[in-house]
Amino acid sequence: MNWQPAKKQNDYVQTRNKNFSPPTVNQVLQNAQKMIGPISESPRLDAQVLLAKIMKNSRTWLVAHPKSRLGAQEDVQYRRLVARRAHGEPLPYILGTWEFFGRRFQINPSVLIPRAETEHLVEEALGLLRNNRSVLKVLEVGTGSGCIAVSLLLEMRSLGVVATDISLQALRTAAQNIVNHAIGDRIDLVQTDLFSGIRGQFDLVCANLPYIPRKVLNNLQVGRWEPRLALDGGEDGFIYLRRFIAEVAKVLAPGGSVVLEIGEGQDEEVRSMIRLGFPRAPVRISKDLAGYNRVVVFET
Template identity: 40%
Template sequence: MNIQELLVTGTRLLKEKEIPTPRLDSEVLLANRLSKDRVYFLSHGDERVLPEVERSFLQDIQRRSRLEPVAYITGKKEFMGLELEVDPHVLIPRPDTEILVEAAMDMLKEKTGFVHVLDIGTGSGAIAISLTRYLPQVKVTAVDIDPHALKTAKKNADKMGVADRIQFVWSDCFQNVEGIFDAIVSNPPYIDREEMKGLDANVVEFEPVKALYGGEDGLDFYREIARQAPGHLKKGGSSSLRSGVPRPRRSEGSWKKSVLDP
């Protein structure tokens, strides 16, 4: 088959399984197999595809039809303009987390000299790598409880050329963290018990549950960070945490109670 025929076939197969974005997913998966961008298809629809590439693409379509996220199939996800490796040991970086990173960057830009940041639950390293890539004065200690996630994060840091400014530490939250920091950033697990029941299958069946589930009310990790953060922040230090919706008001209350009223 040629490129256009493969895209039509992939789109049809995904539509039959009621995948929400069948054409887009087909284009992304085929572009990955051909090592091209999607724009290439506009002028090369008649180009014949090698049989082995065709087979691999159709296997990818089968995986997607079983709801496996595209990012896990391709093994990569763009975040803050950076292409990061991802696998089932790490949460797929979300656009919402880019907002967290941008907010943290705005605060860190105001600081002078080297800035030391603690990234709790680094996963793929998305936050730590973005901060060090775009802010040359930043150094990060990135922690995670999953050694496989740390391995992936290290690979991404090497790929992006920032490994010399990130220290990766195996740690359950603050357990193995030493020193004090100018800022703490985190995208902690925040899904509560009821919300877990309603998550889409492509999330709950493929992404790491421990990176999603935040306890009965979704605030377990916020409480832990709020409890221990004061002992790891310099005077005037800041914290930036992602919160789910509609949780910001509840997590803010938890933070104030733990930090301001010990």
């Protein structure tokens, strides 16, 4: 079977041939795995997830039905998705959805793909918020798909959130997720540069800002597919974190807290920035599952 990516409808003329026998689940998975192998650390999983999408069934069903045959249309559609993945496109963008904190989010190439390590930021924020029983106001800066803000709102019914982003396209995606999760009455979206034009005081301000140093980013695959606006932290990686820490006081309620995601090896620099602006604030840094210092928490 030819598993080169087909470019036009004519390439599939075989599917109209009377003798054409549709491939089985097992056959297409094996071929897909071979194609995806060079660019993915999990080619088998990727191949299964894409086929499950096309066949509108679960991965478990695929494993239990290796001899089931694809319909001709399914075969064509599957080849297209596999070709995209083999070309390097991240699986979440092909699927159009990704899971974060146990819930499904719509995503597209205008937003960062939600990361497992960012769930850690949500856990830290919830830990702080749950100690407080009053109605609380949260500001999230750089919301992207809205995965952090939406997760906080769904976990805590007494929250109100303002979520910002400089990218209008990102905010459109966040709006879609807000509608899908039916929480529109407790969140406002604002297009702005960090805190510019943000009024009011917030009990908790959180952010996962772009923090990858530009030179490092230029050599990473993520920079090819995900928005640079979401990743590029300027020459040293601290361009947004530095501004954020210098300006956050003006939106913090008395005794308010800050939760920030940082990159690997950025903890000491961020700690000194906080010490400058908030000399008396205790700073706590917690590790992600890979053991990197990932989330910075300070209470004012």
